[in-house]
Amino acid sequence: MTGQTWTPAPRKGAIPLHPMQFGMILGRAFAGLRHNPKVLFGFAVVVQFVVGIITAGVMLLVGWFVALRIASVPPSSPDFGAIVAGSIALGGLAAIVMALVTVALTAVVQGLVAADVSYAALSRKASLRMLWSRVKPAFWRLFSYTLLQALAALLWTAIVFGIVFGVLALGGFDSTGSIVLSVIIGLVLLLGSIPLFLWLTTKLLVVPSVLVLEHATLGAALVRSWRLIRGRFWPALGIMVLINLIMGLAMQVVAFPVTIVSTMITGIVAPTGAEGPSEVIAIIAANVVPQVLLLAVQAIAIVVQGTGATLIYLDSRMRYEALDQTLIRHVELASHGTPDEQLGDPYAVDPARAVSKTPRPTTHPGYAPGYAPAGYPPAQHPAGQYPGAQYPAAQYPPAQYPPAPYPPAQHPPAQYPAGQYPPAPQNPQPAAPPSAAPSSAPGAADSWTAPGSNA
Template sequence: MRPGIIPLRPLAVGEILDGALRLIRSSPRAALGLAAGAAVIGTLPLAIVQALEANEAFSSLFGEDASVRPPAGILPSVSEVIADAAGVLVQFLLVTVLTGVLTQILGRAVFGGRITAGEAWQRSKGRIPALLGTAVLTGLILAAPALVLITLIFFALGAAEIGLFFLLSLGGTVALICYVAFFGTRLALAAPAVVLERLGVIAALRRSWELTRGAFWRVFGVIVLTNIIVAVVTLVIGIPFGLMAGAILFATDGGSGATPVLVTLSVLSEMCAAIITYPLQAGVLGLLYTDRRMRAEAFDLVLQSAAADQYRLGWVPASADELWLRPAGGGPHGGA
């Protein structure tokens, strides 16, 4: 049975990715419109910082006094690290909120129903504080070990402990990657739970942990595959903007007059990529959440029964949103 963007049964990996694309195609104004708003807010800080850094680097190579300038340091400055981290944090917050809002659209789209961006926002805006809280708490959980590691690395540098520095840099980085991969995966489904099940921050994180139990590698693999697709799409979209930037640098000989144009091109490149990739990432997370409920709780039976009722009605009522709520006792649907 497939009344909407996905078949109402446990999903294959390809069906999750296809469903995310179908979500965008079924409600393009809602999905891309919301993504455009998020992209404008999310890409400007990071894109501007990156563009200014790139322009400074090109100016040092092509500027009139390039031959007498000292080479730039290997490590970025503290201000650059803070600016980049702030940009990444803003993007993470926005993608989390967008995931929640688009999940509201997804809740209808699995039945073939549609809602506008305005309606999705109206139905989701009451959950924004919980979504932001979920994003902030998740970010703290993932970032705390990184802050500790960075502190220890700088301590080792200050104490001239070269052996300890390399041990922390290599071993600590590997351990940090494993930590972020594990906890990032186990907590990845919290945003859909905040909106569809109307859970609070802690309850949503616990719910994500529960849904990913016994399915870590599958969820992790889909998220990694999605991120690879996002990286490729971002790279492809950035090619024409990069060519234009190169032509401008060549034409202006790296002069300071090229800076505004380079900033604009960088912002446009980041923004165009975000408009496409934000809803793709949000759709994948929403469908992973749906798939885990179908596999762990026989939720597909609930969806199939509701779809049959809606077929007889000939339309998808707003009450379809209530299907995503868990039973009062917190047990799975369908008794499985």
């Protein structure tokens, strides 16, 4: 018996630890929801529902207060204009506050999705507390990035409307030519903003993943996302466009029949308007249920979009920074019982492997990066004429061998009756060595005379 113990192979995770193709990323973006549905889907649905309820409640209260405030002042009052302006400002402030709340909760969901995918790649299913502990240090950076996106969209919209309004003001609001010109300019700017929006959103697609998994600053995350997507722009764009189209179609499939059913229920229950409490409750239920279903579909869309963006982040790092080797080593060590304190963070960026400002040079195939053979220039020699060495050919006479005086062996054909075979021959005994030649005279072997002596 040896001291070694058997350890089972690491369990295959929900995310393959190798560079992924287009279809694999798209499929895993939808399948990733099944890895941890209670945490991701449940939390996303709760967030969407809470945001919807709070937004609707706040706007209803503000609208009710504004209506009462305006109704309390007669139009002939000198304070009527100021009260109306203040009420509109209050409504706008409430809308801005609720938009900020929505941005914050959306940023939290994006961060949780990125953290959950990172645990799924390590074959681990994290709880909500574990995910929040990963997202909490990067929360304000996530919030700032999401707010920056909203402000950029508002700024671009204001620029487009400002240009259109300026053209109308210069040409005159009653001039047909200026109206047509402003419409054309507005359409050109609107159509031109579509590729600009797609380009920017794709180049900055993995910023939330970088903020959560690498603990980078906002500026560093913008640069990292730009560099990681540099060689994967078209696959990333295609994946996100397909995800948005699929989820948009799903929302329409859910919203259209549910809206028709709710309208029919409202017409059947209260065709002339709600008069009793039961009718009011039925109308509210008929309008709330479709919104709940839409919120559920929106939650799924947020999770799928975040999963797809995080998978693109992992794929880019696997291709450019060999992250798959780091993750495989982490999983193997964890399966052998190595504590988390010794494992470290597998998503930490190695400066030696990090994507730099300039693309990596193409290495010779078959050599590891950094070990390509050095290129030496070919040796230059003058084109001189060198005579080859001359050697005389050796002359050797052909060897003469007399033919051997042995007659060919004659063997008569053996005659055996059918089925009768002679016994196997015995091994022949070796022949005795030939005897010495007889001496020419008797007694020559017994007498010997030295040369030069007399016999």
